[in-house]
Amino acid sequence: MIWYTLRRLGVAALLLLVICALTFVIFYVMPDDPAQQACGKACGPERIAQIRDTLGLDRPLYHQFGSYLVGVFAGRTYGTGALSVHCGFPCLGFSFQTNEPVWRLLVTRLPVSVSIAIGAAVLWLVVGVTAGVISALRRGSLWDRAAMAAALGGISLPIYLTALLFQYVLVIKLGWLPHPHAVSLFVDPLAWVQSMIMPWTTLALLYAGLYARLARGEMVESLGRDFVRTARAKGLPERTVVLRHALRPAMTPVVTVFGMDLGALLGGALITESVYGLPGVGKLASDAINSADQPVILGVTLFAAGFIVLANVAVDLVYALLDPRVRHAT
């Protein structure tokens, strides 16, 4: 199990390196001149040349990539002499727009994204999986058909539409909720919930639909397995048959998908954050893209990829805990 964990982490690190290299190349071949972007509109050729030198843009690609990697792991210094700027570990460069270190931008935006992701995840897991499992147990019933129709509706509604509808009805028309804004859970828990409830519901509507269908499918399959029949043949109460013998195997695929989804969301819920104007990592990404702020785009990409890769490792480990066959195969 220790080897398994180490191997997974090694693969994850390698994967991150590849993602980093790929993203770097993509930005290198992009038509925008980073020096021009960094300098702004009114900027002479002399100044641009100076910036190019400071950022090391005239050096070969592998050299630039090397410096970037060194920066990520050990920090780096841009330029020389009195004009030099130090960028501490982990250095992802400076924003062209605000001159702030990209890492600090990401870290200050993260709590909002985490708030949105975790709250929504709890909501969709509870609602989606419960609905799916009940549907599987009462296959063909009115509940089943209604729940699956609702799930399909949830999946089909685009986030930007539900988000705008919620805001219009709950905030503007009824005035039940304030406009969503970034509040810390630890400063004002009530305001936090009030601010987050709409983003949570918006995301949960989509994911709960997906999870209800997934959980139902897995549960139906699980209930038809031979070992569930064995459990009944032993004379176990139906509750035990369902919860112990059918539910656990049905939940393994759900856990896999959940890990991925949560990982992806932690890297920023781009549309949700943008529509509600919440300053999370996703909003940072969309702002950076709009202003061609290359270091920030690169940083967000790596950051988000990091979450997905980590979620992958976590899923593999949880999978091994859940399924003894995986544990022993490693």
Add this chain to the structure above:
Amino acid sequence: MSLLEVSELSVVFGNGVRAVDRLSFDLDRGSTLCVVGESGSGKSVTSLAILGLLPGAEVSGRITFDGVNLVAARPAELRALRGERIAIVFQDALSALNPYYQVGFQIAEAYRAHRRVPMAQARRVAVRMLERVGIPDPERRAREYPHQFSGGMRQRVMIAMALCLEPELLIADEPTTALDVTVQAQILGLLDELRRETGTSVLFVTHDMGVVAGLADEVLVMRGGRAVERGPVDRVFAEPAEPYTRALLACVPRIDRPVPDRLATVPPMEATR
């Protein structure tokens, strides 16, 4: 009085397939009845019907177990009988055992379904049962998972699970079909030995005439969901009354006779009806 009496049993599935058609037979206490027939003859469906494990199928007729009609029994009554008085060993132990739980736990769980004992005590029963069915180092193996056992050992686990509550009726639904021949012989030997020790009645479902000859007191030959012939094993083997039984027996290659170019097969359904 017979322990099990099946009369006019019919099973019709949702898609209209009549898997069992007005089947009647009985089984005396302490005796072994072998149900033989080709695939699809309704043997397994009959055994599942006895335990009430055919969700979605329409079961009619009577299955009387020790005076109780199981077809009309309430779910709670059935549950109380399952495992405790009627146990079953399935064909494929790999899929019949839950891959997520230790085998010791799965046996202990069966025991605790009917006995109010602490888990530790039920686990001791499980280890004892594993030892009884010939699993070496039972203490350690009880903590292992089904995938860590060989096919024959897994079937032994199934048997240990089925017999841990000393049921009056053991249904063995092709318990050796998925095993290779030497292991088959071991498992059959074990079942026979346990049957003698416990006095359990056995309903043995198989398509293997060799197994029937070795185990059965009585034989029930089934085809297309119906009983073709029924009788003491010696009589049925020596003087099969029905053409289908004769054909079925003729299909078994004999080691003491010259091997024919083509093995015999049973004629199609229409010809024997």
